[in-house]
Amino acid sequence: MPFPFTFVCDLLEQVQVLGIRPGKEKQRDVIWRWFDKHRERIDHLDTHISALFSTMLPDKRTDRVYGIQAKILRQIVCRALCLGASRIAQLRRYEQPGSGVDLAECISAILKQTPSPLYGKESPVTVEEIDDLLNSVASKCAFSSPAVRASQSVSSLGSREDLGRLYLRLNATEAKWFTRLVLKTYEPVIIDPMLVYCAYDGRLGMILKAQEDFDVALDTLQKLKAQPPGEARGDLAKYIKPVLGTKVSRQFWRKGRSIKHCIDICHGRVSCEKKVDGEYCQVHVDLSEGPRCIQIFSKSGKDSTQDRTGVHQAIRNSLELGKSAPRIARGCILEGELVEGKIAPFHKIRKYVSRSGRFLNAEQDSPPDPNEHLMIVYFDVLLIDDESLLGLRQTERFKRLEKLICRRQGHAEIVERQIVDLAGPSGPSDLRRAFAASITSRNEGLVLKPDDPYFDFTPSRRPFSGSPVKVKKEYIGAFGDIGDFAVVGASYNPVKAKTYRIPGLRYTHFYIACLTNKEAVQRHRCRPHFTVVEYVELNEALLRMVVFSANPESIPLVGNEAIDLRVPPRIMSEKPPTMVFPVPLVFDVRCFSFDKQGNTGFWSPRFPAVTKVHLDRDYLDTITFTELQAVAEKAVAVPEMEDSQELLDWIARLEGADPRGIPVDAVTQSTISSMATPSPRASSARGSESPAAQRRQSPIKRLQPLPPLLEEEQSQSRALATPPTSSALTARQLASGSAEPVTPQGKGVDERYFAHDADNSPYRCKKRRLSIPPASCPARSQSPLPQKSPQPTQRRSPLADISVNTSQTSNRTTGSQTSRLPPGNRKHAEQNNTDAISGAEVRRTLTPKCSSSSQTLPALTPPVKGRPDMCHLGPQPRKPISCRYVGPGCMLGSRDFLLSPCVAKQTRMTEGLLPAHGITKWITNPKEWLEKCKPTSVQHGTRAPDKRRRKVCFVERRQCDATRALFLYIEKVNLRLADGGREWVEVYDWRVLEEMTRHEDDSDGPMPKIARTSIWEKWWVGLA
The missing domain is CATH 3.30.1490.70 (Dna Ligase; domain 1)
Known part of the structure; x- marks a missing residue:
């Protein structure tokens, strides 16, 4: 049962209704509903699933190149529909800036006015028919992959006339989406491929990671379906393996x-x-293919074996192929970067690598040097002799890579790490x-x-x-800012214009240029001469500023006499400017690096991006062409000798680049040490420009916490004598300054920037206050200090000995740095460490309260055998689990959780999302809350009851009956507050966790309250 193309058009129309940039949640519902509706046809044996996916996701078929752009396709449609002059003018309306339509919509408008007489619903066009036609067209293009070119090398099908005849069988809507399919973009509609794969089968997305080919992946999926259900779902890694000749997806x-x-x-x-600044290569070596055993895929997924013949011999030599004992028996898959002789600039590789036998944009490059050659730098291995390494850890894969590769300097290397x-x-x-x-x-x-x-x-x-x-x-x-550039012109792309929500948009690409005769313009009022260096796009906010605030005057490029422009041949061939600004705008531009683009001969910004639009600046304030070349030469020039001062300067600047100018290790990096390590915070004069350096006078930033009393490396050999469930204060809490906690609302350091835990949690939990009894207070802390009112605390056992914590010589020499020193050096380190901490810093670290009712330090265990200077604290508390993304500021903090039965069965929830947010306890029956909800009396002198925690329930809102039954059951349980009032349970769809994870992972800290509220409201189900 072939699949009609009109069904795919229905899906695309529904997604387009969602908006220009649809959210995944809404798009997921549309795609899943569409697959459910057509499941019978999709699962039919006659349906070609690969053709369906190729039609729905045209950008995934990188092996197909049609060689048809909008101008050529317009001519094909004109001939097929026999359009007259007036209709042709109507068809070319998309070329007018500000029209707001593309070629697909113009074709659709013509077919709406005059439908094709050959269109009939009885014989609809199918996706299989379209896929065969497009594959035939691609087979006649030299830029398609060798497999596609060989598929129909001798065939009359696939000519441009065949495309035109197909338009006669389409209605207006189908013609619109078929036009975008041929142009290989459905913009402004953007479909998430993973949603399509999961809607068809949840395992297909994982299979395509290892086998990036629809036909191969679907064959593997059929083999999985033939396995017993429990066995196939238990360990997918046994069945999902890389295949030689099929590209493995990149991470x-x-x-x-x-x-x-x-x-x-x-x-x-x-x-x-x-x-490494080179061209990505995925190398497949299959010894069963004989002399043609090497196959190379580029980053885009295209087969670039013939284009990169210059590196074939280096690959053979690195694997010792052709020798009596090669390093592989059947084959392997390697990842690497293609570079020129040595790790040279990117533009050096251009003259050695062809594109389907053609060297593009290399006319102005110097000819290849006979002494120069290509080399490859390997950095990963994915398959060795039918053994999949996808499931091995990175360290294990790298060890296998080192054993596999025979290195040769300048030909085959392994990446430095x-x-x-x-x-x-x-x-x-x-x-x-x-x-x-x-x-x-x-x-x-x-x-x-x-x-x-x-x-x-x-x-x-x-x-x-x-x-x-x-x-x-x-x-x-x-760090990537270059300076201000003059914007001398613009061009219009109708497809790109539809991605912006700006009516009447006339410009989509802007051309930045540099003035070459600045002195003549200033002195003699000469006509300015500009050299265009690159073209850029703007985000919607900056583009609105240009359109509505700047509103520049523009004239056609042909009639331009206001300024002289030099446009490089590369830009004229790729995307020539159509409009010129007589009074250039000024953009602030940043870039990743500098490169000599093809057919230019000068340095230009690589991947430029506009950060600001200056409405109050003139083009005479911008960077000149000579200045740009000088900046680029300095940026790419490698120093002959290492500059230690420049290194320290960059260290200080990187410290200041952390959020709020506070280094992430602002506390831990100040741990006392006797090592004479140069610090950029003290020795770098230029580093004072960073925000961190400007805050060095703050007393909190200069706080020197006590070092940990036990090395982490020795924690296993010197185990604590008490169980980890004890509530004693750890030495690491002392080291992190827990005696003087600083709240995020105050003026001190944010809690997020304290020392890291060893459990990979990005933030530490809130510090607890600490008090020392009078007898144990050090001598330096006897000065009068402001007293604080005592708070009710739980009494602990008395201290056995606290000399380790109070001695100015011993307690500061047991840190992780000095404990590794030999006895002679340790004594010298102890003396240095004693002088490193001032009395004010000790008073700031230890709480001044010294009353008998204060919380006391735990007892110390005896000194470690053979190390009389090593003592450690006794009972250690269990470290509270914190959110992996934002620490204590997680949106799910201070809540109790109930999971519906269907949600509790999802391993993604119980083993992924919940633990990632520090949630390790939840319930599946609301009756378990009854004991906590019983009213309790608070007697005089006893500890106040715990703060009430909000109760949250996660459900699958699509299962309406199950959710309604859970609401009734919660009401039947009759939860009550401590004062006897009614207790309410907030009910949300479980997908709120997915969105929280995505937002918190992208943020640098706790989310704003408005953002948190919007997420909760979005997935709100009800109140039980």
Whole structure:
């Protein structure tokens, strides 16, 4: 039963109604409802699912290139429909700036006025028919993949006349979406592919990660369906394996916006790799193919084997192919970056890599040097001899890679890396120093790879598990700012214009340029000469400012006599300007780096982005062409010798780039140490420009907390004698300054920026106050201090000995730094540490209360055998579990949770979403709340009752009957407050957790109250 194309058009129309940028929640409902409606046809044996997905997601077919743009397609339609001059003018209306329509809507309007006589509902056009036609068209294009070109090498089907004849069988709506299908974009409609895969089968999305081909993935899915249900769902990794010749999808990459942001989104030990500026390659080696055993895929998924023949021999030599004992028996899949001879600028590779046999934009490049050659830098391995490595951790994969590759300098290398423990006390400092060293070496940046599997197919997988993090200085703050550029012209793209909600929009792309005769213009009023360096797009907010505030005067490019423009051939061939601004605008631009684009011959910004529109500045205030070239040369020039002062300067600037200018390790990095490590906070003069340096005079920032009394590395060998459930105060709480807690509402340091826990939680829990009995107060703390009213606390056992905490020589030499020193050096370190802490800092660290009713320190265990200087605290409390994303500021804090039966069965909830927010306890029966809800009396002298916690229930709101039954059952239980009043339970759809996770993971801290309220209201079900 072939699948009619009109059903796909119905889905696209429904998604378009949702808006230009539909939210995933609304789109999910539409897609799932559509699949449920047509499930019988979709599951029919005659339906070609691969053709259906190719029609719904045209951008996924990167192997197909049609070579048809809007202008050519317009001519095809004109000939097929036999349009006259007036109708052709109507069809070309999309070219007029401000028309607000694209070619697809113009074709649809013509077919609405005059429907085709060949259209009939009895013989609708099917997706299978369209897929065959488009595959035939792509097979005749030289830029399509070799497999597509070989599929129908000898066939008359697939000519442009066949496309025109198909338009005669379509109605207006079908013609509109078919036009966008041929142009390979449905914009402004954007469909999330994962929603489509999950609506068809929940396992298809995971299969496509390992096998990025619809036909291959669907075959694997059929094999999974043939397995017993329990066995197939138990371990998908056994069935989902990479296939030689089929590209493996790339991981989802995230961007690190600051050192603190990297600490928040990463966890534990990470591989800190050098970001190589080259072209991504996924290398498949299949020895069964003989001499043609190498196949290379690009980042876009295209087969680039023939285009990158220059690196084939380097790959053979790195695997010792052709020798008596090659390093593989059957095949392997490797990931790497293609670079030129050494890790050279990106533009150097252009003259060595062709595109389907053609060297694009290389006319002005220097000819290839006979002494230059391509090399490959490997950084991962995914398959070795039919053994899938997708489930192995990154460290294990890298070890296998090192054993597999035969290195040769200048031909085949393995990426440089170092291991950084972000959970350790020195993790932020190590990462900051590594990043600063990368910047001073003029590298592109760093890549942080967590020690996770490449793809995690287990049911308990974490969100963004295994996702690498790109760290570039241009991602952080204003480090990528170049300066002001003159905007000399603009152009109009009808497809792009429909993505903006601006009526009558006339410009979508703007051309930034540099003045080349600034002195002549200033002195002699000469006509300005500009060189266009790049074109940029604006976000909707900045574009509204240009349209409604600046409203620049524009003239056609052909009749321009106001300014002289030099437009490089690359820009004229890709996207030429159509309008010129006689009075140029001024944009503030930032970029990632500089590059010599094809057919230009000069340095230009790479990936420029506009950050601000200046309405009060003149083009004479912008950067000149000579200044731009000087800035670019300085930015890309690698220093001959390492500049330690520049390194310290960048370390200080990275500290100030953290939120609020407070380094993420503002407390932990000041732990007392005798190591003579240069600190940028004291030695860098240029570092004073950072916000962190401007706040160094704050007494809270200079707080020197006591070091931990026991090294984390020795915590297992020297186990505590008491169980972890004890409520004694830990040494780490002392080290984090818990004696003087600072609330986020105050003027001190935000609680989020205290020391990290070792359990990967990005923030510590709220500190508790601490008091010392009079006999144990140190000598330095005897000065009069303001007294605080005592608070009721739970008494603990008396101290056995507190000399470790009060001695100025012993208690400060048991930290993680000095405890590793030999006895001779330790004595010197103790003396230095004694002088490092002032009396005011000790008074600030220890609470001044010294009354008998105060909370006391726990007893100390005996000294460690062989280490009389090592004593540690006795009972240790269990560390409270905090939200992984925003710590104590999580939206789900101070709540008790009830899960409906269907929600409680979801492992994504119980093993993923809830634990990620620090929720480890919940109930499935509201009767369990009865004991907590019984009225209790508060007697004089007893502890006040706990603060009431809100009760929340998560349900699946689609199951109306089950949700209604749960409401009735909660009412039947008759929950009561402590005073006897009625207790209410807030009921939400469980998907509120997904949206919370997404928002909190993207934020740098607790969300604003307005944002939190909107999320709760969005998923509100009712009050039980």
